[in-house]
Amino acid sequence: MKKNALIIRHADRDKIPNGEFGGEIMLNKKGEKNALVFGGKFKKQSINKIFTSPIGRCVQTAELIKKGAEQNVEIISTEILGAPGVFVHNEKLAGKFFVEANLETIYNMIINDISIPGMRDLKTACQMLEKFVTENTDENKLTIYVTHDYFIAFLEYYYYKKTYENKILVDFLGGIKF
Numbered sequence: 001m002k003k004n005a006l007i008i009r010h011a012d013r014d015k016i017p018n019g020e021f022g023g024e025i026m027l028n029k030k031g032e033k034n035a036l037v038f039g040g041k042f043k044k045q046s047i048n049k050i051f052t053s054p055i056g057r058c059v060q061t062a063e064l065i066k067k068g069a070e071q072n073v074e075i076i077s078t079e080i081l082g083a084p085g086v087f088v089h090n091e092k093l094a095g096k097f098f099v100e101a102n103l104e105t106i107y108n109m110i111i112n113d114i115s116i117p118g119m120r121d122l123k124t125a126c127q128m129l130e131k132f133v134t135e136n137t138d139e140n141k142l143t144i145y146v147t148h149d150y151f152i153a154f155l156e157y158y159y160y161k162k163t164y165e166n167k168i169l170v171d172f173l174g175g176i177k178f
Contacts, residue, residue: 005137007145008175009152010053010061011035019099023083027060031172035061038173039068047073048141053082058146061173065144080132081147087125087154093118103150107169111157126158133178152176 012031016022027035047069052062054077062075084091087110097117098106109115110122120128129151137143153169155176156162164170 003134003137003139004142005133005145005178006142006175007133007147007152007155007178008061008173009149009170010055010058010146010172011038011064012172013057018102021095021098023055025057027057027064031057032060032064034173035064036068039065040070042069042071042142045069046141047071048138048143049073049136050075050144050146051081051136052077052146053085053148054079055082055148058082058148062144062146065146078132080129081145081151085148085151086129086132087119087151089120090118103169107150107153107164110154111163122154122158126155129155130178137178 010031011027011034013022013025014028016025042065047066050062050066050073052058052075058081059075059077066073066075080086084094088094094117097119106116110119113121115121119125133143133145149170152175153164159176
C-alpha cells in the first residue's frame with residue numbers, strides 16, 4: 001500500500017503588481033488551457049481528492065484539473081494551503097511584511113532561518129503541512145494539493161535542500177510528489 005500526494009503550484013496567471021498580494025488575480029487563458037491539459041494526464045489514475053488554497057486561481061486550477069481528468073472528485077478548499085497558509089501564524093504581521101519585501105527576500109530569510117514577523121519557522125510549518133498531507137492522502141489513490149510557489153519552494157528546501165537563485169521559484173503547475 002502506498003500513498004501518493006502531488007503538491008503543485010496553480011496554473012499560469014498574469015504578473016502580480018509590486019506591493020500587492022494579488023489574491024484577486026485569476027488564471028489567464030494559457031493557465032486555463034494548461035490546467036485542463038494537466039488534468040488530462042490523470043484520466044487513467046484514480047484521484048482521491050483535490051485540496052486547494054481558497055485563492056481563486058488555485059480553485060480554478062483544481063476545477064480544471066478535475067474536468068481534464070474526467071473524474072467526479074471532491075475539491076476541498078483549505079486555508080492551510082494559502083490565505084494565509086500554514087507558514088503564517090499572524091496574517092496581519094506577515095501581510096505587512098509581504099507587501100514591503102519581495103518574495104526573493106522572504107524566501108532567503110526563511111531558508112536561512114531568519115525570523116519573519118507573523119511567520120512560522122520552516123521546520124514547524126513543513127512538519128504541519130506534512131501532517132496535513134499524510135492525514136488526507138488515501139492509500140493507492142492520488143491526492144492533489146494546489147497551492148502557491150513559495151509553499152513548494154520551502155518544502156523543496158526543507159526536504160531536499162534545493163534552492164532557487166532567481167525570482168521565479170516554481171513554474172506554474174510545477175511541484176513535488178510526496
